[in-house]
Amino acid sequence: MISFIVDFFSYSFTVNALIASLLISIAAGMVGAYIVARRLVFLSGGITHASFGGVGIAFYLGVNPILGAAVFAVLSAFGVELLTGRLKVREDSSIGILWSLGMAVGIFFVFLTPGYAPNLMSFMFGSILTISESDIWMIFGLTVVMAIFFIIFYRAILYLSFDPSFARTQGVPVELFSYILMGFMALTIVLSIRLVGIILLLSLLTIPPSIVNTFTKRFSSIILWSMLVAFTGCLGGLVVSYTLNVPSGATIILILIIMFIFAKVYRYISVFLKQSKA
Amino acid sequence: MAKILDVVSASAGYNGELILRDVNFEVSDNDFIGVIGPNGGGKTTFLKLILGEIKPSTGAVNYFPNGNRQTLFGYLPQVTTIDKSFPISVLDVVLSGLQGQKGLSGWHKSADITTAKKIMERAGIAHFANNPIGQLSGGQLQRTFLCRALISNPRLLILDEPNTFVDNKFEKELYALLQELNREMAIIMVSHDLGTITTHVKTIACINRHLHYHPSNRITSEQLASYDCPIQIIAHGPVPHTILHEHHD
Numbered sequence: 439m440i441s442f443i444v445d446f447f448s449y450s451f452t453v454n455a456l457i458a459s460l461l462i463s464i465a466a467g468m469v470g471a472y473i474v475a476r477r478l479v480f481l482s483g484g485i486t487h488a489s490f491g492g493v494g495i496a497f498y499l500g501v502n503p504i505l506g507a508a509v510f511a512v513l514s515a516f517g518v519e520l521l522t523g524r525l526k527v528r529e530d531s532s533i534g535i536l537w538s539l540g541m542a543v544g545i546f547f548v549f550l551t552p553g554y555a556p557n558l559m560s561f562m563f564g565s566i567l568t569i570s571e572s573d574i575w576m577i578f579g580l581t582v583v584m585a586i587f588f589i590i591f592y593r594a595i596l597y598l599s600f601d602p603s604f605a606r607t608q609g610v611p612v613e614l615f616s617y618i619l620m621g622f623m624a625l626t627i628v629l630s631i632r633l634v635g636i637i638l639l640l641s642l643l644t645i646p647p648s649i650v651n652t653f654t655k656r657f658s659s660i661i662l663w664s665m666l667v668a669f670t671g672c673l674g675g676l677v678v679s680y681t682l683n684v685p686s687g688a689t690i691i692l693i694l695i696i697m698f699i700f701a702k703v704y705r706y707i708s709v710f711l712k713q714s715k716a
Numbered sequence: 717m718a719k720i721l722d723v724v725s726a727s728a729g730y731n732g733e734l735i736l737r738d739v740n741f742e743v744s745d746n747d748f749i750g751v752i753g754p755n756g757g758g759k760t761t762f763l764k765l766i767l768g769e770i771k772p773s774t775g776a777v778n779y780f781p782n783g784n785r786q787t788l789f790g791y792l793p794q795v796t797t798i799d800k801s802f803p804i805s806v807l808d809v810v811l812s813g814l815q816g817q818k819g820l821s822g823w824h825k826s827a828d829i830t831t832a833k834k835i836m837e838r839a840g841i842a843h844f845a846n847n848p849i850g851q852l853s854g855g856q857l858q859r860t861f862l863c864r865a866l867i868s869n870p871r872l873l874i875l876d877e878p879n880t881f882v883d884n885k886f887e888k889e890l891y892a893l894l895q896e897l898n899r900e901m902a903i904i905m906v907s908h909d910l911g912t913i914t915t916h917v918k919t920i921a922c923i924n925r926h927l928h929y930h931p932s933n934r935i936t937s938e939q940l941a942s943y944d945c946p947i948q949i950i951a952h953g954p955v956p957h958t959i960l961h962e963h964h965d
């Protein structure tokens with residue numbers, strides 16, 4: 439056991455992976471609680487997958503794929519806004535269109551670029567080993583900025599999510615804040631791609647708040663506990679994937695799902711016991 | 717009595733289509749104005765215009781004394797399309813009515829919670845304070861939104877059909893409460909219940925694309941007709957069938 443722990447930490451990439459997991463869990467707790475409460479999960483899925491378009495173009499041009507993903511994530515977020523607001527396309531249809539447009543662009547350019555197929559897998563399914571120090575600094579910066587924003591404007595965020603038109607009468611700049619939060623959402627998604635990959639990312643954001651929501655209906659508790667749940671999932675996933683030599687992203691998600699099932703079963707049983715006592 | 721706001725030859729609507737035309741209107745402290753009119757006549761649109769939620773396409777809405785409207789209003793929307801499974805407590809919903817005064821980055825003090833609890837006591841929802849809003853009935857939710865409108869002790873209280881969902885007993889309590897509040901604040905209330913309007917308000921505004929101001933709480937169906945305000949008269953008690961109050965000169 440001791441030798442396993444020593445082994446596990448003796449590689450700088452696992453230390454990087456742990457730091458990255460911790461930071462991403464903190465960011466995912468905030469973004470996840472927000473998107474689940476405001477029912478923006480499908481939109482987040484659209485943004486995540488559309489960002490693949492940016493990855494493809496970046497491969498083709500030979501620039502940093504995360505940069506490409508970030509540009510596409512932000513563009514697709516605003517694209518949905520544009521299609522829905524100005525062109526009166528229904529929102530779920532807009533998301534569906536941009537979701538597949540991004541994927542199509544990505545596939546198109548990846549196939550124009552010879553020799554990148556293996557690397558592609560790490561974007562689709564995550565590859566914790568590819569997390570570099572500069573990635574960690576970016577995640578750190580985002581997490582700190584977002585945490586400050588959430589602490590200062592917690593009440594405004596809560597109220598605008600609950601009832602935007604009333605929040606507006608209270609002087610909350612609902613549109614501006616929604617855009618800022620959408621930007622945070624897009625960046626968190628992009629910076630989490632290395633950890634769990636495009637295809638699995640949505641669960642990292644949605645499972646922790648869903649687990650916590652089983653036990654509390656307080657927005658602030660959901661944010662804080664989601665961070666812990668997400669980090670537990672990441673930590674467990676990293677250890678298991680390291681030991682069994684399986685992909686980290688899928689392992690993290692599976693562990694989160696198991697926690698989710700346990701939470702629901704626990705809840706079900708405790709409610710059942712309470713009822714049978716009464 | 718000090719003027720709170722005025723609307724000067726304003727027109728407003730949605731997506732370029734004008735709903736309200738050439739509206740002139742003003743509210744002063746301690747006014748109690750009942751707003752009536754047919755469905756789709758533009759009552760809610762009018763309230764949104766006053767609240768600054770929609771901008772007039774011509775004309776203007778001015779706020780006094782200094783043009784600042786953020787801390788002026790308490791507002792009860794007609795329908796609040798909220799998500800009942802949203803993770804927020806009844807107390808937090810009520811507290812959200814203070815955000816305009818607290819400012820964007822404001823947090824609550826324990827005094828605010830005491831104020832909230834007092835109002836909730838009065839509305840009969842105090843024991844739900846820490847429950848998630850998903851556990852409330854329609855009427856309890858309406859009371860919660862009423863508390864949210866009242867907590868800031870606003871200068872102008874705007875109520876869009878406050879009697880929807882609530883039972884008769886609370887409706888009576890509500891009107892008694894409004895009478896009391898009216899000593900400290902102006903009130904604008906939309907209602908389809910003309911009987912209620914005439915017994916509780918001081919003056920009446922009829923809205924059907926245009927606004928006709930009636931500086932009394934007594935109104936006859938002939939007057940309503942002349943205001944182009946075809947509304948069904950629901951009379952209570954010993955009020956004549958078609959005429960709500962005889963117009964005494």
Ligand SMILES: Nc1ncnc2c1ncn2[C@@H]1O[C@H](COP(=O)(O)OP(=O)(O)OP(=O)(O)O)[C@@H](O)[C@H]1O
Pocket residue numbers: 730731735753754755756757758759760761762794
């Ligand atoms: N958000 C909107 N976008 C476009 N048109 C709208 C919008 N809201 C209201 N309208 C239109 O404006 C008109 C006036 O609506 P409003 O809600 O002001 O009526 P109202 O007098 O409050 O009616 P009710 O008694 O049914 O509450 C209606 O014809 C309605 O179709």
Ligand SMILES: [Mg+2]
Pocket residue numbers: 759760761794876
């Ligand atoms: Mg209305």
